[in-house]
Amino acid sequence: MAKKYALIVALGKDRPGLIAGLASAVAEVGGNIEDLDEVVMKGVFVMNLLISLEGDQRSFEELRNHILEKGKELGLRVEVHDPKEEGWV
Amino acid sequence: MVTVAGFDRPGIVAGITEALASLNANIVKARASSLLNLFVMVLLVDLAEVKVPFKVVEDVLKERGNEIGVGVSIETEDGFLKERRLVAFDADGTLINGEVIDELAKEAGVEKEVKEITRKAMEGEISFKEALKMRTALLKGLPIDRVKKVANRIKVVPGAQEMISTLRSAGFITVLITGGFDIIAEEVGRKLGFDYVFANRLVVKDGVLTGEVEGGIMDPEDKLRVLKEVAEKHGIKLEECVAIGDGANDLLIIKNVGLGIGFNPKRVVKEQAKALVGIKDMRAVLALMGFGQLKRDIEAKVKQSNANS
Numbered sequence: 001m002a003k004k005y006a007l008i009v010a011l012g013k014d015r016p017g018l019i020a021g022l023a024s025a026v027a028e029v030g031g032n033i034e035d036l037d038e039v040v041m042k043g044v045f046v047m048n049l050l051i052s053l054e055g056d057q058r059s060f061e062e063l064r065n066h067i068l069e070k071g072k073e074l075g076l077r078v079e080v081h082d083p084k085e086e087g088w089v
Numbered sequence: 090m091v092t093v094a095g096f097d098r099p100g101i102v103a104g105i106t107e108a109l110a111s112l113n114a115n116i117v118k119a120r121a122s123s124l125l126n127l128f129v130m131v132l133l134v135d136l137a138e139v140k141v142p143f144k145v146v147e148d149v150l151k152e153r154g155n156e157i158g159v160g161v162s163i164e165t166e167d168g169f170l171k172e173r174r175l176v177a178f179d180a181d182g183t184l185i186n187g188e189v190i191d192e193l194a195k196e197a198g199v200e201k202e203v204k205e206i207t208r209k210a211m212e213g214e215i216s217f218k219e220a221l222k223m224r225t226a227l228l229k230g231l232p233i234d235r236v237k238k239v240a241n242r243i244k245v246v247p248g249a250q251e252m253i254s255t256l257r258s259a260g261f262i263t264v265l266i267t268g269g270f271d272i273i274a275e276e277v278g279r280k281l282g283f284d285y286v287f288a289n290r291l292v293v294k295d296g297v298l299t300g301e302v303e304g305g306i307m308d309p310e311d312k313l314r315v316l317k318e319v320a321e322k323h324g325i326k327l328e329e330c331v332a333i334g335d336g337a338n339d340l341l342i343i344k345n346v347g348l349g350i351g352f353n354p355k356r357v358v359k360e361q362a363k364a365l366v367g368i369k370d371m372r373a374v375l376a377l378m379g380f381g382q383l384k385r386d387i388e389a390k391v392k393q394s395n396a397n398s
Contacts, residue, residue, distance in 0.1 A: 016138070017110035019119060023103035032099045036121035036130065047119075 004060050006031070006051040007083050008067060012076035014045035022078075025070035026051055029063045045076070090133055090169040091150060092384055093121075094376035095159030095368055097128035105130070105161070108153040112146055113138045118387055128159070129376040131384045133391065151365050162364030162377040164348070169388065171347055173378065174325045176256055177316050179334035180267035180274055180288070183352045184281075185243055186369070189273050190224055192239045199227040217338070218306045221268070221289065229300025233272070233293050240276035248371030253281045255380055264319055268307045268338050287315045309341040316342055333374060334358065350374055 010022060019038060026033060026049070035050040053059055064080040071078030083089045093105055102121060109116060114134050121130035139146060147163050154161030178184045194203035203224050210220035256263055264285045265278045271288040278286035290303040305311060320330055328347035332339065335354045343349030343362050351362035353369060366373045379385060 014115070016113050016115045019116050020103065020106035020110040023106050027100040027103040030099060032097065032123075033102045033121060034123050036102060036119060038116060038119035040115075040117045 002056070004053045004055060004057075005034075005083055006049075006053060006060060006063055006067075007081045008047075008049040008051060008078065009081075010045070010047045010049075010071060010076045010078045012045055012074070014040045014043050018045050018074055018076065019047065021070060021074045022047070022049070022067065022076075025067055026063070029059070029066050030054065031063055090131065090164045090166070090384075090387070092162045092164075092364075092377050092379070093128075093130040093132075093154065093159050094366070094373040095128055095154075095157075096370075097123040097126050101128055101157060101159055102130060104153055104157040105132075105150070105159075108149050109134060112141060112149060114146065118390065120386060124381075127370070127372055127376065129381055129384075131387050133387050147363070151359070154365060155359070155367055158367055160364065160366030160368065160373045160377055162348070162350070164363065166391070168347065168363075169379075171328060173261070173329055173331050173347065175262040175264065175320055175323065175330045176378075177264045177266055177330060177332045177342060177346070178283075179336070179339045179352075180265060180269050180277065182335040183333055183339075184245055184249055184265065184371075185269075185277060186246055189239070189243060189269050192243070193228055193231070193236065193270075193273075194224070196235050196239050197228050197231045202227050217268070218308060221306055222302065225289075225291070225298075225302050226300040228291075228298050231298045233296050233298065236270075236272050236291070236298065237276070240273045243273060243277060245277060245281065246369050246371055248373075248375070250281055252371040252375050253283065255375060257282060257284075259380075262319065262323055262325070264316065266307070266312045266315055266342070268312070285319055287312075309338050312338065313341045313345060316346075331378060348378070350377065 031051040031053050034052050038047040067080050068078055114136055116132050117135050118133040150161050150163055181188050194200045206220050206223050209215050253263055263283045265283045266287045267274050269288055271290045274286050274288035289307050292299040292301040292303050327345055330346040331348045332342040332346040333350045333352050334343055335352050337357050349362045350364040351358040352366050364377050
């Protein structure tokens with residue numbers, strides 16, 4: 001099956017457990033974190049994630065919905081992009 | 090600073106960061122990347138709001154790393170900013186797959202007898218020194234050519250060559266310290282390019298083993314003593330040394346150096362080492378030591394912000 005990629009950007013007020021929350025949401029839908037970059041700037045949590053996913057468009061949508069849901073729960077602003085669909089790669 | 094290295098698979102980031110979150114530890118900087126099949130993550134963690142002692146943090150992370158099968162190292166700021174200059178390796182079970190004595194026993198046709206002694210030693214019926222003497226005695230009469238043959242077929246763990254070459258080109262002193270035998274250890278050490286090799290010396294007479302060991306038998310105290318001697322000779326402090334081992338024999342060294350790494354370790358080592366690697370790949374050890382860009386990046390940022398404040 002083809003590999004799909006998802007780019008996640010998340011930001012919000014920093015506190016313990018944010019990476020854990022998002023990372024477990026990724027793992028729950030079978031995504032694998034290929035790259036991760038997180039930094040706290042003036043108390044603001046900023047994170048980028050590159051996720052790889054074995055599956056089709058449906059599994060991508062499932063990942064996107066699950067991550068957005070989780071981001072809401074955590075009080076974060078989250079974007080989930082398919083870099084190919086966006087025409088970035 | 091928490092460094093994680095292991096074969097890439099889903100759930101590593103979640104597992105480690107959940108453990109940190111449960112302790113109320115806050116990750117202020119994180120970088121992770123998978124390269125080929127090796128996943129490396131470096132976390133700079135603020136422990137200000139953590140209510141439990143540092144030792145508990147260490148134990149929780151080591152335990153979690155063990156569960157998900159990745160190597161983990163936990164260093165405090167005064168530790169990870171320290172320059173490391175020397176790396177000491179154990180041989181059997183660490184750098185070398187399996188136990189050389191068993192291979193030699195096979196060659197000498199005394200496999201069963203040697204296994205029996207090993208079993209007794211494991212169960213504490215006889216001491217390590219005693220067991221080594223008895224097993225060596227069983228090798229009496231084995232031609233040196235056949236010992237060399239065994240030396241030639243010894244397999245080092247994956248990533249060992251890459252690790253030694255990388256360390257050497259970075260200016261590290263590399264030391265192999267083993268309770269095994271010199272003929273084998275020197276061959277392995279020469280092939281990989283070690284600076285120093287210390288091992289038990291087999292006595293050879295007329296081309297065959299006499300079944301004796303020359304000089305003292307390398308025990309945990311001796312291992313630490315020779316490491317100290319080499320370090321001193323190069324003007325290196327013990328806290329600037331890294332030690333990698335798996336067994337009770339290595340415990341004293343692992344506890345006394347700046348960064349002691351348990352490599353697929355036995356239980357005693359698991360409890361005492363600052364860093365654990367549960368996979369048979371030396372590249373994971375390299376990553377825990379800060380080779381590869383990720384750890385350097387974060388170290389540089391910490392140094393920079395220290396300089397600014």
